[in-house]
Amino acid sequence: MKVLVCGGAGYIGSHLIRELLSLPNYEIVILDNLSQGHSGSIPAGLAFEKVDVRDKQKLEQVFSKHQPDAVMHFCAAISVEESVVDPLRYYDNNVIGTIYLLQTMNKYKVKYFIFSSTAAIFGNPEIIPLTDDASTKPINPYGDTKLTVEKILGWSENAYGIKYVCLRYFNACGAHESGEIGEDHDPETHLIPLVLQVVLGKREHIKIYGNDYDTRDGTCIRDYIHVTDLATAHIKALEYLVRENKSQHFNLGSGEGYSVNEVINAAREVTEHPIPAIVHPRRKGDPPVLIAGSIRAENILGWTRKYDSIKKIKKVFVYLKINNAALPAIQAEIIHKNTII
Ligand code: UDP
CATH class of the missing domain: 3.90.25.10 (UDP-galactose 4-epimerase, domain 1)
Known part of the structure; x- marks a missing residue:
């Protein structure tokens, strides 16, 4: 299975790649514009394309060259506060970038999509802990960009047959056991x-x-959740898509x-x-x-922390x-x- 990891040089993407590398069945291609990601986090010998997902022409070249079977999409602007100050930048990066990616997937008949969603889609929750089907009412543009993509995915499955999993991360934290990679954003807001x-x-x-x-x-x-546990959930999610051929969303919290x-x-x-x-x-x-709560991820994906x-x-x-x-x-x-x- 060839996986295109968009945003693979960033915090969660780079930890996912370490987990994929420990398994035999995956070929990895990393795409990242390096606006936040770190080239030093990319393991030697892996295919790397320095491309922005909003550059449609280059995106098509990547798909044509590598012919991936699945896409994991980590590229996004992620600061809640910044999204309130400059919402259009957030819709441009997070929504338009994903639309281009889905259009290209459709053109190249790539069927599986794993999406980095967020707890921010829930807004001010009425009931805690949040269940997997809790109502979504984002209170900031960042959360709304992610919820918008979740909605786009539903319609894209309906129209083009793209099967997807949305993983709603709560607060990622920690670093890789090797100490080689961890969290480092510029500017740091976490x-x-x-x-x-x-x-x-x-x-x-x-x-x-x-x-x-x-x-x-x-x-x-x-709710702080270890980044390596988030990474393993992506692999379980991809296995689930291939096995069940059904789209789903999962909360990932503790x-x-x-x-x-x-x-x-x-x-x-x-x-x-x-x-x-x-x-x-x-x-x-x-x-x-x-x-x-992460009951669905535990029951359906067999995800354990x-x-x-x-x-x-x-x-x-x-x-x-x-x-x-x-x-x-x-x-x-x-x-x-x-x-x-
Ligand atoms: N926070 C804080 N001081 C800081 C950064 C964050 O008090 O310098 C608070 C922030 O208001 C939030 C919590 O810490 O209540 C977690 O924020 P973070 O930015 O780490 O993650 P978020 O929950 O926004 O994804």
Whole structure:
């Protein structure tokens, strides 16, 4: 099976590729415009095309040259706050880019599509934990771009027979066991890598965006899920598509949530760094609580979380430290520009 991994040089895509490489039956082609991805994360010897999915002509050349059997689509702009400030850029990148990809798949008769969706499609949930069929009402453009693609996929299956799986990630966290790859966006907007930047002296303090939410300590609660577990879900999803030939969507969460304060306190405890924090106004577009149940992924995909021991967010930091992953990798990044954390 030849898999075209769009956005394969980015955070989740690069971890997916490590998992695919450990299996015998997959041939991999990476497509990435390297706007956020890191060329240093691409394993030697893999086919790589530096292409933007919105460049239709080049996209067609990639399909014609490699003739993939399946596409996994990780390319997207992902900042909630930025999407509120510049929504058109988000619709352009996330929706139009995916439309071009689907049109090209249809032209080249590629049947299987795995899509990186998000918890942000749910908006302010009425019931926690969110079930796989909870109602979707995004409260920011980022979430709406992803929900729009989910709708487009439904109609595309109907019209062109493209079979798809939407994986709705909750908060990806952690790094690869090798410590070679991890989370590193520029600009970084995510809580855990920003906290680690404070530990490493790259940032003076962490901002807490709002402490007046209706939560146990007033700060937002999120469901943090290990990036390698997200990666394995993609492979299970592709196996499912090939086996069942049926489209489906799945929540990928752990069923437990941690507040911004709890994340910062966990990092303080593990790193023994004071990590100064300053309360700022709420960030635009943030729902107070996002926690998912993943019953469908467990039952239908047979997905189990290897990092289920991350019962407490502290374990994420312990994990990052013990596995030589994030903390040293941030330092390494200063020396080797392409090392990602
Ligand atoms: N957050 C924060 N300070 C930061 C970055 C994030 O307080 O510097 C909060 C953010 O408001 C949200 C939570 O941490 O409530 C997780 O945000 P992140 O950007 O990591 O992921 P998101 O939930 O937006 O996908």
